[in-house]
Amino acid sequence: MRKPIITSLLLILFAGCIEKMPTQKDGSFSYRAVVMDTLGIFEMDTLSGYAPFRNRLITLESESYFSDIGQPKKFRALTDNNGFVHLEGLAYSGYLLYSEFVDTVRLSPETGELDSIKVGCISNFTVDPDAGTGNDTLYTYSISPNLVINEIYYAGPVNEAFYFYDQFVELYNASNKTMYLDGLILCRASQLNHPQLETNDFVQAIYVFQFPGTPLTGTEYPVEPGEFVLVAADALDHSQLIDTALDLSDAGWEFYNPLGGEVDNPARNVTNILPDRTTDFMINLSHNGVILADGSEWYYGEFYTSGSKQYIHIPIHTVIDAVEYSSNSESSKQITARLDAGFAGIGLPKYSGMSVERRAPGFDTNNSRLDFVNRENPTPGW
Numbered sequence: 001m002r003k004p005i006i007t008s009l010l011l012i013l014f015a016g017c018i019e020k021m022p023t024q025k026d027g028s029f030s031y032r033a034v035v036m037d038t039l040g041i042f043e044m045d046t047l048s049g050y051a052p053f054r055n056r057l058i059t060l061e062s063e064s065y066f067s068d069i070g071q072p073k074k075f076r077a078l079t080d081n082n083g084f085v086h087l088e089g090l091a092y093s094g095y096l097l098y099s100e101f102v103d104t105v106r107l108s109p110e111t112g113e114l115d116s117i118k119v120g121c122i123s124n125f126t127v128d129p130d131a132g133t134g135n136d137t138l139y140t141y142s143i144s145p146n147l148v149i150n151e152i153y154y155a156g157p158v159n160e161a162f163y164f165y166d167q168f169v170e171l172y173n174a175s176n177k178t179m180y181l182d183g184l185i186l187c188r189a190s191q192l193n194h195p196q197l198e199t200n201d202f203v204q205a206i207y208v209f210q211f212p213g214t215p216l217t218g219t220e221y222p223v224e225p226g227e228f229v230l231v232a233a234d235a236l237d238h239s240q241l242i243d244t245a246l247d248l249s250d251a252g253w254e255f256y257n258p259l260g261g262e263v264d265n266p267a268r269n270v271t272n273i274l275p276d277r278t279t280d281f282m283i284n285l286s287h288n289g290v291i292l293a294d295g296s297e298w299y300y301g302e303f304y305t306s307g308s309k310q311y312i313h314i315p316i317h318t319v320i321d322a323v324e325y326s327s328n329s330e331s332s333k334q335i336t337a338r339l340d341a342g343f344a345g346i347g348l349p350k351y352s353g354m355s356v357e358r359r360a361p362g363f364d365t366n367n368s369r370l371d372f373v374n375r376e377n378p379t380p381g382w
């Protein structure tokens with residue numbers, strides 16, 4: 001995949017007196033947002049060689065404080081004409097920082113045509129009175145020209161009957177060309193912190209469900225640019241059973257396990273292909289991962305520590321997208337940071353009716369902490 005050409009560089013400086021909790025209003029924060037632009041879209045500051053990200057709304061989201069269930073406390077400010085912003089009254093906490101998107105156009109290096117793209121800044125840092133400086137990790141982003149996992153609804157609806165069968169996975173074609181679902185596999189990641197997680201050439205999975213058609217070459221199931229693909233656990237109106245659950249009767253696809261004796265609804269099937277697996281596609285309500293791969297290759301790996309089942313290995317080179325979520329930011333990673341460096345869904349409770357969705361359709365830096373937001377109301381298929 002082609003790397004984004006426009007990069008964003010955040011220079012983070014601290015000013016003022018920073019004190020610890022419990023005042024909860026004990027830090028101030030200054031920085032300058034600049035864009036490192038090799039395409040000439042932004043007007044350069046000739047002295048610095050960077051273009052100030054001027055007059056743009058910047059948002060800081062706390063990792064420790066929430067204004068509502070699953071909704072991080074937010075602070076907002078506009079950058080000035082030189083890209084500088086200053087915020088007062090910040091509590092001691094880690095923060096995610098991002099700017100609003102700017103729609104712009106560029107001359108495509110591949111086709112010579114005008115492409116519409118989005119650019120901005122994103123980073124994270126800690127207001128830490130002991131260290132006195134911020135985390136100056138730099139992140140780049142663009143809209144990924146790929147098919148991505150765009151939204152996952154795993155937590156279950158608000159209910160006391162332990163109902164969570166209205167789960168769904170939504171895909172999105174963020175590229176500017178037709179993509180094909182033929183033979184793609186959707187997998188539930190294993191819930192292990194594998195000792196060689198960062199050096200294995202595979203990701204561990206426990207389910208493999210496959211779209212019909214031939215992997216890599218099939219063209220029977222197209223997805224147009226900007227189109228969403230909704231895959232429901234079961235494509236039916238779950239609100240008939242639990243009034244807070246989702247109506248997924250319009251889903252184009254559903255996960256189906258012919259070995260599980262489940263109802264085959266009219267929606268087309270993404271089918272279990274493991275002969276020793278009788279369950280439907282179900283993912284954990286607080287920490288798990290979903291892997292989308294091209295379906296050209298997978299194989300049986302090591303045995304479970306108990307029982308006779310084997311983990312499935314999905315070669316990393318076949319993975320199109322992978323998203324790990326966890327309600328707890330301190331959890332151990334289960335998907336390699338090479339595919340996903342962080343967690344979606346921090347602070348998102350079980351049975352809250354909430355989903356995780358990309359900040360904007362297709363927004364992908366391969367760090368779900370940055371890429372996803374918690375949605376109070378899931379948006380299946382849009």
Ligand SMILES: [Ca+2]
Pocket residue numbers: 232233234235254255256257262280281
């Ligand atoms: Ca099903």
Ligand SMILES: [Ca+2]
Pocket residue numbers: 254256264265266267268269
């Ligand atoms: Ca069906």
Ligand SMILES: [Ca+2]
Pocket residue numbers: 150151170357378379380381382
């Ligand atoms: Ca959606």
